Amino acid sequence: MKTWIQNGHVLDPLTGTDQIYDVLVDGKDIKKLGTREEIAKILKKEENVQVLDASGCYVMPxxxxxxxxxxxxxxxxxxxxxxxxxxxxxxxxxxxxxxxxxxxxxxxxxxxxxxxxxxxxxxxxxxxxxxxxxxxxxxxxxxxxxxxxxxxxxxxxxxxxxxxxxxxxxxxxxxxxxxxxxxxxxxxxxxxxxxxxxxxxxxxxxxxxxxxxxxxxxxxxxxxxxxxxxxxxxxxxxxxxxxxxxxxxxxxxxxxxxxxxxxxxxxxxxxxxxxxxxxxxxxxxxxxxxxxxxxxxxxxxxxxxxxxxxxxxxxxxxxxxxxxxxxxxxxxxxxxxxxxxxxxxxxxxxxxxxxxxxxxxxxxxxxxxxxxxxxGLENKGSVSEGKTADLVVFDPSREYEIDTDTFLSKGKNTPFDGWKVKGDVKYTLVDGKLVYKNKAYEEQE
Missing domain, CATH: 3.20.20.140 (Metal-dependent hydrolases)
Structure with a gap:
């Protein structure tokens, strides 16, 4: 399974990459960082590719x-x-x-x-x-x-x-x-x-x-x-x-x-x-x-x-x-x-x-x-080619109020309940697999 993360602002502390790139994930690994055109050339037309929109978001390890x-x-x-x-x-x-x-x-x-x-x-x-x-x-x-x-x-x-x-x-x-x-x-x-x-x-x-x-x-x-x-x-x-x-x-x-x-x-x-x-x-x-x-x-x-x-x-x-x-x-x-x-x-x-x-x-x-x-996890902590595709797409513009009633954890014990914050996770990938998709974006898509 391939995943194409489009138009995200890649932040990679390992390489210092700090710019807009598309990211192609192939199986468990990051295959390619590049322009839309560069990644399109890699893919075959008949391939089933999962596309994730990261416009306005950071793509971080x-x-x-x-x-x-x-x-x-x-x-x-x-x-x-x-x-x-x-x-x-x-x-x-x-x-x-x-x-x-x-x-x-x-x-x-x-x-x-x-x-x-x-x-x-x-x-x-x-x-x-x-x-x-x-x-x-x-x-x-x-x-x-x-x-x-x-x-x-x-x-x-x-x-x-x-x-x-x-x-x-x-x-x-x-x-x-x-x-x-x-x-x-x-x-x-x-x-x-x-x-x-x-x-x-x-x-x-x-x-x-x-x-x-x-x-x-x-x-x-x-x-x-x-x-x-x-x-x-x-x-x-x-x-x-x-x-x-x-x-x-x-x-x-x-x-x-x-x-x-x-x-x-x-x-x-x-x-x-x-x-x-x-x-x-x-x-x-x-x-x-x-x-x-x-x-x-x-x-x-x-x-x-x-x-x-x-x-x-x-x-x-x-x-x-x-x-x-x-x-x-x-x-x-x-x-x-x-x-x-x-x-x-x-x-x-x-x-x-x-x-x-x-x-x-x-x-x-x-x-x-x-x-x-x-x-000592050399394949993690980076958004670069060949590394494990453990990735987060983080939206710095989304504002919301912390609500413990929506927590997926069984624990709700925090004094931050009701706090207004800026920045939220849109997608999380583990070993190239999409394991979290923020429901707040469903209406937009």
Missing amino acids: GFIDLHVHFRDPGLEYKETLKTGGEAAARGGVTTVCAMPNTKPVIDTKEKVEEVHRRAKEESPVHVIQLGAITVGEEGKELADIKGMAEAGCIALSEDGKSVMNSALYREGMKIAKKYGLRIFAHCEEIDLRRDPDTGEDGVMNKCEKSEELGLPGITNSVEDIITARDIFLAKDTGVHLHLCHCSTKGTVDLMRMAKEEGVSVSAEVCPHHFILSTDDITEDHGRFKMNPPLREMKDVEALRQGIKEGVMEVISTDHAPHSAEEKDAPMRKAAFGIVGLETSASLTYTELVEGGVLTPMQMAERMSFAPARIL
């Missing part, structure tokens, strides 16, 4: 989300490989890294293989299952790192917590390095997560707003201390360290230091952390509860600057769906987490591109090219 929770296996009432994959496709995301804190925890070769097998059958997008660093994420003994590497997990993560035993963690890093795996770090000093004044488990950032709402707070040092530790351990072991869902100015400063020191390290920021601050928390409600928490404006500004400079080179979501009952509660009782797969591209375009922080090309780089390079 499909987004790669390094941080999602699909809750499958064991917590399918929150999300499944199918619903999570559908939500990803709607958001222009063609590859995801699924965190291992499911039930059971993904900590063996067999468990990774089973998720990969099922994902190929059930998810419209590529799912890379990450493995836990320790058995059951209990922090007591190392998991089957060699076996999980053989099963293609690419990276290890204890997401949801940190490995607090530094010696055990360092040994895990050394083994990960040996087998070519990356470490995705959730940086949280668990013994400091209690409010320093009340001793109660923190539920939001420690600041004037937490005092105003009478809620226990989480200080920036909870993240910064483990970020520093993990950077030094990565320097010792040589493993590539990827810092997940960064939220503080301190982490941005530490990233600059680490890169100056030549440490193999990368970092991601989520839209909720580079857009929202504690000033946006209007009430004590679970939709504002996430881990790490929303921080103060000085942190938001530092994160934005880090993204602009490329110090923080990846935009991911930490897509963490929960049931309505788990989130529709005061923060002390609600679960941590926010969904983001269906809104990340629109929020990024609205806040960072329209806001003058990033160019459209840099958006493609942060959301696709850089994640592909971190994972």
